[in-house]
Amino acid sequence: MKHLTILGAGTAGTIVANRMRRELGRDWQVTVVDPALDHLYQPGLLFLPFGARDEQKILRRRSLTLASGVRWLDRAVDNVDTLTHQVALEGGEKVPYDFLVLATGAHLQPQETPGLLGSAWHKSIHDFYTLEGAQTLRESLEGFRGGRLVLNVVDNPIKCPVAPLEFLFLADEFFTRKGRRKDVELVYATPLEGAFTKPMASRVLGSLLEEKGIRVEPEFLASEVDADGKILRSFDGREVPYDLLVTIPLHMGAEFLGTSGLGNDLNFVPTDRHTLQVKGQDRLFALGDTTDLPSSKAGSVAHFQSEVLAENLSRAIAGRPLVPDFDGHTNCFVESGFGRAILIDFNYDTEPLPGHFPLPWLGPMTLLGQSRRNHWGKLGFRFLYWNALLPARPLPLPHRMSMRGKRPASDLLQAA
Amino acid sequence: MLHEYAGKTIETTPDGFLVDSAQWTPAVGEALAAEVGLKPLSEKHWQVITFCREDAAKEGQSPTVRRIAKLSGVSMKELYELFPKGPGKLAARIAGLPKPQGCV
Numbered sequence: 104m105k106h107l108t109i110l111g112a113g114t115a116g117t118i119v120a121n122r123m124r125r126e127l128g129r130d131w132q133v134t135v136v137d138p139a140l141d142h143l144y145q146p147g148l149l150f151l152p153f154g155a156r157d158e159q160k161i162l163r164r165r166s167l168t169l170a171s172g173v174r175w176l177d178r179a180v181d182n183v184d185t186l187t188h189q190v191a192l193e194g195g196e197k198v199p200y201d202f203l204v205l206a207t208g209a210h211l212q213p214q215e216t217p218g219l220l221g222s223a224w225h226k227s228i229h230d231f232y233t234l235e236g237a238q239t240l241r242e243s244l245e246g247f248r249g250g251r252l253v254l255n256v257v258d259n260p261i262k263c264p265v266a267p268l269e270f271l272f273l274a275d276e277f278f279t280r281k282g283r284r285k286d287v288e289l290v291y292a293t294p295l296e297g298a299f300t301k302p303m304a305s306r307v308l309g310s311l312l313e314e315k316g317i318r319v320e321p322e323f324l325a326s327e328v329d330a331d332g333k334i335l336r337s338f339d340g341r342e343v344p345y346d347l348l349v350t351i352p353l354h355m356g357a358e359f360l361g362t363s364g365l366g367n368d369l370n371f372v373p374t375d376r377h378t379l380q381v382k383g384q385d386r387l388f389a390l391g392d393t394t395d396l397p398s399s400k401a402g403s404v405a406h407f408q409s410e411v412l413a414e415n416l417s418r419a420i421a422g423r424p425l426v427p428d429f430d431g432h433t434n435c436f437v438e439s440g441f442g443r444a445i446l447i448d449f450n451y452d453t454e455p456l457p458g459h460f461p462l463p464w465l466g467p468m469t470l471l472g473q474s475r476r477n478h479w480g481k482l483g484f485r486f487l488y489w490n491a492l493l494p495a496r497p498l499p500l501p502h503r504m505s506m507r508g509k510r511p512a513s514d515l516l517q518a519a
Numbered sequence: 520m521l522h523e524y525a526g527k528t529i530e531t532t533p534d535g536f537l538v539d540s541a542q543w544t545p546a547v548g549e550a551l552a553a554e555v556g557l558k559p560l561s562e563k564h565w566q567v568i569t570f571c572r573e574d575a576a577k578e579g580q581s582p583t584v585r586r587i588a589k590l591s592g593v594s595m596k597e598l599y600e601l602f603p604k605g606p607g608k609l610a611a612r613i614a615g616l617p618k619p620q621g622c623v
Contacts, residue, residue, distance in 0.1 A: 258585060322605055324584065326595070338599045368586050397620055 105131045107416070108190060108200035110180055111357075112137035112165060114145075114493070115391030115405035116206035121170045122413050122495035127420075134174045134198060136190065142168045143234060144488055145262070146402065146481075149269055149438065151237035152244050153277045158234070160485065168493050180207070183363040185384060202386050202416060205365070205372055207357035209262050209392035209400055215353045216257055218328030228330060228348045231270065232262065243347060244277065249286030250346030255335055256293050257325050257353045260371075262392055262400045265437045265447075267291065267351055268298060268308055272440035275315045292320040292335065292343055301454040304447055307471055311439060354400075356393055371395040376451070377427030379412045385419070388412055396431070398451065403434040406492055407502040432504040434460070436481035444477035446470050450504040461500060463508025470509065524550035536611070536618050540575070543615025552613045557602070564601055564613075567593050571614040581611040581619040 107123055109116045112135045124133045147161030169175055178192040183203065190198045211232055213219040219228055229243060230236035252274060256267050271289055278284040291298075291312065298309040298319065312319060326338045328348065335343045356370030365372055365381065373382040374394040381387035390412050391405035398404050411429040418425055431451030438444050446468050447455035457471040468477050491498055520531050525546035530538040535554070537543060548568060552560050560568075570591035574582045584607030588595040598606035607619050 258583075338595050339604060340599075368589060 105201045106199050107131055107133050107202050107204070108198055109133070109135045109204040109206060110137075110183075110190065111135075111205070111207035111391075111393070112139075112142065112169065112175065113206060113208050113391065113405075114402045114488075115208075115393070115409060116204065117142065117168050117493050118406060118409040118495050119204050119206065119390070119412060119416075120173045121493065122409065123416065124170050124172050125495070126413065126417060132174060133172070134176060135169065136176045136178060136180055136192065136198065137165065138177055138179045140165055140177060142493075144485060145232075146488075147485060148231055148234065148237045149266060149273070151234075152229075152231050152240040152270070153273050154241065154245070158238075162234075163489065168489075170494065180357070180359045182359050183365060185363075185365075185387070188386065200386070202388070202419060204412070204416070205360065205381065205387060205389040205393050206391050206405075207360070207393055209260075209354040209356060209371075211352045212355050213350065213352040216325055216328060216350070218330050219350060219352065221330050223330035227333065227346070228328065228350060230350055230352060232266075232351065240349065244274075247283075247287070247347055249283060251288040251290060251344065252347045252349065253290045253292055253335060253343055253345040254349045254351075255323070255325055255343075256295075256351045258294055260400055261351050261354050263435070264299070264399055264401075265308075265435050267293070268312070269438040270349065271317050272311065272315065273438060275317065276440040289315075289317040290320060290343065290345075291317055292323040292325070292337075294322065294324050296321050301449065304449075304455040304471065307445070308437070315440070354392075360393075367395050369395075375427075376431070377429050378415055378425040379408055379429055380415065380419075380425060388416060388419075398429075398431040399433040399435065401433055401435055402488070402492075404432070406498075406500070407432045407434075409495070410502045428503070430503050432502060434500070436477060436484070438478065438481060439473050442478050443473040443475055444481050445473050446477045446480065448504060448509075453504065453506070456509040458509035463505065532618070534618065537615040540615045540617070543572075547615060548613050551615070555609065555612070557609075557613070560613075561601070563593060563597065567591055567598065567601060567606075567610050568614045571610050571616060575611075575614070575616045581607075581614075581616040583607055583619055584610075 109120050116135055120133055120135045141162045142165050144161040181191045181193045183190050188200050225239040229240035231240050254267055271291055278287045297305045299305040323337045326336050328335055333345050356366050360366035361370040372389040372393050374389045376396050379388050379390055381389050390408040392400040408429055415425045434448045436444050436446055448460055448470055449455040455471055460468045460470050468480050522529050529542050602609040611619050
């Protein structure tokens with residue numbers, strides 16, 4: 104019996120497990136290791152703070168998301184030994200592998216910023232990237248009558264880099280609908296120079312922030328929080344007082360990757376940007392939030408990567424050369440409030456551009472512009488996620504980015 | 520954009536980063552620092568600049584400010600005193616390295 108072992112059963116690990124189970128013969132055992140009993144649809148967390156109570160729609164028993172024939176071990180990993188090709192689980196049990204897929208994702212590290220964790224945690228300081236954080240924030244927002252709400256991104260990279268903006272757009276709508284918007288000041292403290300890293304999208308998203316009266320505190324690297332005095336401080340000596348602080352803490356890869364010598368200084372795994380093979384490791388592949396690649400840490404990336412990874416895994420097993428097929432393709436819905444959303448589509452080399460998706464010129468969704476269809480696209484995606492994406496059924500979304508139907512940035516800058 | 524630094528003609532990006540980091544010399548570094556008002560450079564400045572160059576040669580990319588603070592022996596607080604505003608960007612620029620990649 105040969106072994107394909109997959110560490111982590113989030114979006115990336117689940118798609119790879121289900122797909123490879125179908126593609127590999129019965130002489131292969133496919134094993135996934137993940138200690139969490141439920142699979143969380145992370146994009147759904149965004150809506151909980153604003154009153155959505157659809158926890159049951161964004162959580163599913165892990166066993167229901169894995170194809171029959173995939174073996175699941177609900178255990179935590181202690182270390183990977185790349186010399187003996189074994190994964191040691193906590194408690195000492197060993198799992199062998201012929202090929203190993205690293206898909207343990209990115210994890211929040213609030214303890215890295217002094218003052219975040221303490222008596223104010225999940226009271227006047229919240230995250231919304233965890234179920235508990237999103238739920239306690241829902242209570243705090245419901246009772247928030249007025250004052251300054253500060254959203255701070257501690258450092259990049261983070262999961263879903265557009266989520267902080269979406270949160271602010273939805274907060275603007277939430278307080279407007281409650282009739283409290285004039286009493287609430289919204290502030291976005293970010294280590295970036297502007298709204299987003301890519302110039303075209305930064306312009307579009309930056310002007311939306313301005314339109315909605317959301318103040319940006321740029322190049323703000325948070326050093327500490329004074330939870331009693333309710334002040335957020337930066338390394339360059341700036342102070343931002345808050346009444347409610349929403350933090351996106353530092354992200355890191357799984358700790359065992361660092362201790363096993365597979366991670367960089369943030370425990371993300373150095374990975375070949377086109378083949379997805381772990382650098383210097385013939386039998387290891389990595390995808391999703393786990394890698395150190397300059398592509399977004401987003402579910403769409405995990406999905407596009409899974410196709411390249413499955414192809415290369417099959418090639419590695421057969422001893423054939425790998426294909427350098429991953430181009431950094433990312434596709435994100437950005438909720439812009441009041442029932443509309445923006446869709447952005449980009450890769451390593453091309454920034455988000457206006458156009459239509461998935462069909463060039465026809466859409467039905469518009470790129471880099473707000474529309475209601477985009478918003479419904481975002482909501483409808485949850486159905487696709489559970490029923491097509493995770494089971495690795497074919498989807499009409501090409502893993503390579505297409506330029507068809509898009510207007511190049513040079514045209515737009517000339518027209519502007 | 521073409522500039523003259525320490526008697527050499529050197530091309531930079533619009534925001535002032537060297538296009539070819541091989542053209543860098545310590546004298547070029549001093550000229551780049553003077554351009555942003557950092558003059559003279561202290562021993563601590565050089566400790567950071569040297570770390571950045573060595574780390575970039577090894578890793579193939581400019582280190583992030585968090586990485587500099589962790590590995591160079593100069594704390595985050597000192598980094599902000601030495602290179603006010605954005606130590607990651609400023610140190611990379613003076614060290615003749617590409618602009619550190621933010622996230623995506």
